[in-house]
Amino acid sequence: MPHPIFTTPFAKVYPLYVNKAERKGRTKDEVDRIICWLTGYDAKGLQRQVEAGVDFQAFFDQAPALHPNVALIKGVVCGVRVEEVEDPLMRKIRTLDKLVDELAKGRAMEKILRA
Known part of the structure; x- marks a missing residue:
C-alpha cells in the first residue's frame, strides 16, 4: 500500500513549506527557487502544478528533470x-523537505543549491 503522502495534493503541503520558511525570515521566492532547482519546473510550471492540485506522485512524475546534484x-x-x-518517490519528497529545512535554518542559498 502506498504511503499516504504520495496521494496528498502538493498544493496542500506547499503553503506549509512557505510558512516554515517565512517564520524563520526567509521568503516564498526562496522556497520556489529551491523547488524549481530540484525539479526543473520554472515558476509558471510550479504555479500550474499548485493550481492543478496534483498529488506528490504526479508532481514528481511530471517534473521536467531532477537536478543532477540531487545526489549531493x-x-x-x-x-x-x-x-x-x-522508495524513489519518498526519497524525492524527503529531499525537498531537507532543502526547505536547510532554508528555514538559515543556510546560505548557494549551499542549499549545492552550487
Missing part, C-alpha cells in the same frame, strides 16, 4: 537519513 543532498530530516530512503 545528504543528512537527516524528520529523523530519517535522506540518502538511505529506499
Whole structure:
C-alpha cells in the first residue's frame, strides 16, 4: 500500500513549506527557487502544478528533470537519513523537505543549491 503522502495534493503541503520558511525570515521566492532547482519546473510550471492540485506522485512524475546534484543532498530530516530512503518517490519528497529545512535554518542559498 502506498504511503499516504504520495496521494496528498502538493498544493496542500506547499503553503506549509512557505510558512516554515517565512517564520524563520526567509521568503516564498526562496522556497520556489529551491523547488524549481530540484525539479526543473520554472515558476509558471510550479504555479500550474499548485493550481492543478496534483498529488506528490504526479508532481514528481511530471517534473521536467531532477537536478543532477540531487545526489549531493545528504543528512537527516524528520529523523530519517535522506540518502538511505529506499522508495524513489519518498526519497524525492524527503529531499525537498531537507532543502526547505536547510532554508528555514538559515543556510546560505548557494549551499542549499549545492552550487
